[in-house]
Amino acid sequence: MLDEKKGSGELPESVERFKLFFENAPLGYQSLDENGCFIEINDRWSEVLGYSREEVIGKWFGDFLAKQYVEGFRERFQLFKSQGNIHSEFEMVRKDGATIFVGFDGRIGYTPEGSFKQTHCILDNISERVKAENLLRESEERFRQLFELSPVGKSMTGIDGSLHVNKAFCDMVGYSEKELESMKWQDITHPDDISKSAEFIQSIIDGKVEYSRIEKRFTHKNGDVVWADVSTNLYRKDGQPRYFITSAINITDRKQAELMLKESEEKYRALVEVSSDAIFINQRNRITYLNRAALRLFGANDPEQIIGKSPFSVFDPDFHHAIGLRIDEMFEREFVAPMIEEKIIRIDGTKVDVEVTATSFKLKGELAIHVVLRDVTERKMAERQIVSFNEELEKLVQLRTAELNESIAELEEQTRVFVGREMRIIELKDRVDELERQLKEKMNSK
Numbered sequence: 001m002l003d004e005k006k007g008s009g010e011l012p013e014s015v016e017r018f019k020l021f022f023e024n025a026p027l028g029y030q031s032l033d034e035n036g037c038f039i040e041i042n043d044r045w046s047e048v049l050g051y052s053r054e055e056v057i058g059k060w061f062g063d064f065l066a067k068q069y070v071e072g073f074r075e076r077f078q079l080f081k082s083q084g085n086i087h088s089e090f091e092m093v094r095k096d097g098a099t100i101f102v103g104f105d106g107r108i109g110y111t112p113e114g115s116f117k118q119t120h121c122i123l124d125n126i127s128e129r130v131k132a133e134n135l136l137r138e139s140e141e142r143f144r145q146l147f148e149l150s151p152v153g154k155s156m157t158g159i160d161g162s163l164h165v166n167k168a169f170c171d172m173v174g175y176s177e178k179e180l181e182s183m184k185w186q187d188i189t190h191p192d193d194i195s196k197s198a199e200f201i202q203s204i205i206d207g208k209v210e211y212s213r214i215e216k217r218f219t220h221k222n223g224d225v226v227w228a229d230v231s232t233n234l235y236r237k238d239g240q241p242r243y244f245i246t247s248a249i250n251i252t253d254r255k256q257a258e259l260m261l262k263e264s265e266e267k268y269r270a271l272v273e274v275s276s277d278a279i280f281i282n283q284r285n286r287i288t289y290l291n292r293a294a295l296r297l298f299g300a301n302d303p304e305q306i307i308g309k310s311p312f313s314v315f316d317p318d319f320h321h322a323i324g325l326r327i328d329e330m331f332e333r334e335f336v337a338p339m340i341e342e343k344i345i346r347i348d349g350t351k352v353d354v355e356v357t358a359t360s361f362k363l364k365g366e367l368a369i370h371v372v373l374r375d376v377t378e379r380k381m382a383e384r385q386i387v388s389f390n391e392e393l394e395k396l397v398q399l400r401t402a403e404l405n406e407s408i409a410e411l412e413e414q415t416r417v418f419v420g421r422e423m424r425i426i427e428l429k430d431r432v433d434e435l436e437r438q439l440k441e442k443m444n445s446k
Contacts, residue, residue: 027421028102028123031109034116036061036077048102048125050095066091066099081116084108089126101130103414105422109429120429122422129410136403142396152386153228153248159205159241161185172228172250174221190217190225204234205241211390215251227255233390235397245393247386258339278354282311282369285327297354297375299346311371316343316351330360330369344373353380 028045032038038056046052049064061077062070069090080086085107092102106121148154153169161184170177173188180188189197193216203209211233218226228248235242272279278294280287287309290298298314300306311327312320319342326337337358343351354373361370 029425030061030119030121030123032061032077032119032121034081034118036073039118045123048100048123049092055095064092066093080106080119081108089130100125100127102126103418105418107422107426120425122418122425124414124418126414129407129414132403132407132410136400136407150389152389153250155185155244155246155248157185157244157246159243163188169248172226172248173218188218190219193217200232201244204232204244210234215255218248225252226250227252231386231390233394235394237401245390245397247390249382249386278373278375280306280311280371280373281363282327282371283363283366285310285312287311287314288368294373297346297352297373298344299348299350305347314344316345319343326358327369330358331367334360334362334367341376353377 026044028048029040029042030038030045031040037058037060041053041056046056051064056064062073065073073088073090076086076088080088086104088104088106090102090104091099093099102123103126104121104123106119109117109120111117148166150166151168153172154166155169156164158164163180163183163185165177165180167177170180173180175183175188185197186194196214197216200212200214204212211231213229213231216228216230218228220226227250229251230246230248232244232246234244273291275291276293278291278297280290280294282288287306290303290306295301295303295306298306306314312323315323322340323342329335330337339355339357342354342356344354345351353376355376357372359370360367362368
């Protein structure tokens with residue numbers, strides 16, 4: 001129509017300006033008839049898809065779509081015509097065979113009588129945005145797998161106490177994931193440990209510590225007590241606490257073993273030789289006895305390789321000062337020293353992480369020290385894996401958050417640009433329609 005009026009010499013300057021804008025618009029434009037066939041495209045549309053105007057006009061829009069989007073277009077086009085406006089996203093095939101994702105915002109143009117006339121759509125290449133969204137989904141999937149498939153109990157605990165847990169955590173406490181989603185951490189914590197756990201949580205929120213680890217009791221669904229080694233980090237966003245990332249290792253067996261050891265000390269002493277724990281006796285700062293487990297732990301073949309040596313000789317020098325203080329105190333009075341972690345040195349020179357408990361007692365009228373050692377190499381390895389996993393999980397959360405923020409910012413900017421440009425096109429369209437109406441009236445009056 002514009003070309004016909006220009007040829008007749010009746011094209012106003014404002015219409016010419018609109019034609020120039022239409023042909024040089026930064027966004028692609030297309031117009032379809034009621035069957036979905038092209039009536040018009042601008043130069044930007046051709047640049048984005050690579051087709052000339054002659055290759056497009058009169059063709060059905062679905063012919064330029066990736067196959068999996070054709071049926072979707074049929075449905076969306078009917079919806080478009082019925083509601084008068086629409087936003088759609090399709091994968092289109094360029095002339096060179098490459099595919100790109102394109103976003104469309106459109107309105108229906110009507111005749112003066114209110115009947116369908118044509119569509120007016122602006123389009124933009126959104127391939128980069130779609131790529132970013134796909135990367136974000138992949139990142140979320142990696143996070144989900146690391147969280148849900150971990151053999152260690154994992155929990156994302158809200159500041160309000162709400163729980164999102166993995167299968168290993170469900171197995172540990174006996175509740176299903178759905179049941180735990182309607183519960184708070186207080187509901188599964190042993191009543192005697194709620195106050196301690198609350199203080200532990202508050203210390204992290206207050207920033208007194210960044211990472212904390214405690215041993216606490218959970219109450220299993222069947223009523224049993226479950227001991228767990230709990231490690232927790234707090235995720236913050238914009239300085240505000242959002243949720244806790246927690247790992248929980250079931251240590252019930254270990255805690256029960258320690259309790260049984262304490263409650264049956266005399267019986268244990270009688271059975272010390274067959275104990276799986278390494279045990280030796282320190283008398284006058286000399287090792288006077290060790291059991292078979294201790295012999296294996298120290299890597300010795302014969303007790304004589306150890307008997308008669310100073311207890312300091314089997315411990316890493318880094319621990320000698322602390323050991324010396326404990327020994328001095330234990331030789332002064334009878335008491336049970338708390339469990340600590342130390343390192344021993346085997347006969348071959350290798351070092352092994354151990355838990356050490358010691359009790360002073362009377363032996364032949366004088367104080368001696370009963371020392372129990374337990375190899376915790378595997379547990380220490382598991383702890384390092386937990387720390388590494390938490391660090392990786394935190395990095396993934398930060399990456400996901402950064403990617404999400406970038407995507408949100410990009411979407412907001414695109415929305416602002418789309419709306420602004422669409423309004424400008426609508427205004428110009430209305431102006432052109434008005435000018436056409438005036439021209440018709442003028443021609444009719446002649």
